[in-house]
Amino acid sequence: MNEKLKIGLDFAAPVPLHTDFSKGNFEGFEVDLMNQIAAELNLELEYSVSFWKDIIRDLQDKKIDVICSAATKTSEREKEFLFSRPYLDFHLGVVCYQSNRLSLDDLTGKRIGVRISTEAEKYLKEKFSDIKLEYSDSNEELYSQLRKKEIDALLDDSPIAFGLTQDNPELSISSLLPDTSAQYAIMLNKNNLDLKKKLDVCMDKFSSNGLLEELQQKWFKGAEL
Missing domain, CATH: 3.40.190.10 (Periplasmic binding protein-like II)
Known part of the structure; x- marks a missing residue:
């Protein structure tokens, strides 16, 4: 056995x-x-x-x-x-609506979704003092918030973002963050x-x-x- x-x-x-x-x-x-x-x-x-x-x-x-x-x-x-x-190997990526593509520089003052206790949360806290973080326990909840426009964008690992945007064609990875190689x-x-x-x-x-x-x-x- x-x-x-x-x-x-x-x-x-x-x-x-x-x-x-x-x-x-x-x-x-x-x-x-x-x-x-x-x-x-x-x-x-x-x-x-x-x-x-x-x-x-x-x-x-x-x-x-x-x-x-x-x-x-x-x-x-x-x-x-x-x-x-x-x-x-991967990077963190900004996910948003196809019709409102945002870069890292555009996140100031925006509502950004992250999962709790992730590297994405840590990165945003270190880089920004003037964004509003919205937390989720699950990917389903996080991407649902974006689809409902309760948040302006979300930050996620690019492999996960790739997978979850395949079923949500209105969403896309607008940019990968070059300083987040992981x-x-x-x-x-x-x-x-x-x-x-x-x-x-x-x-x-x-x-x-x-x-x-x-x-x-x-x-x-x-x-x-």
Whole structure:
């Protein structure tokens, strides 16, 4: 019997990295990636879904083994957690109506939506003192606010913004922020060095054999991330 790997997922499903686990037809870039890792390491995958702050706590308490749910690798997080080698490069992007395209310079004085406890929230707080932040727990709520014009724009990771604007053609990524280059990686408990080493071997293999590029083309074809 294969060893189980417990994976934490964000309740705010970051489509197309992964869809909502509770609604069936569970798929996405990270789903394919974890299935490949499971095959390489002879693991059985078990998923747990909760709010971001809760899966972070579960990882600290070793209730789950990893988080693979659009987890951005940052120097601040590396003080508390381990990360695998990254699997996707991206930027933050401004999302707004096609008819009212905004750049970063246009955000002053505007109502900007972000998900709680994200790098987008942190970035806006550091860069602006004169915008009104509107918070959401989920992507569905965040993009709904923009569609209803309750906010003027939102700031999101470009892979997630790409996925969620595909079903909302009236919305688009108006600009990528060049000073926000970032990477997604699998997040682990600080003490789980053995698993990190195994994941890094997988990532090196998937990078060299073209699997990561193949997955990016499958899920983000034509996207500028």
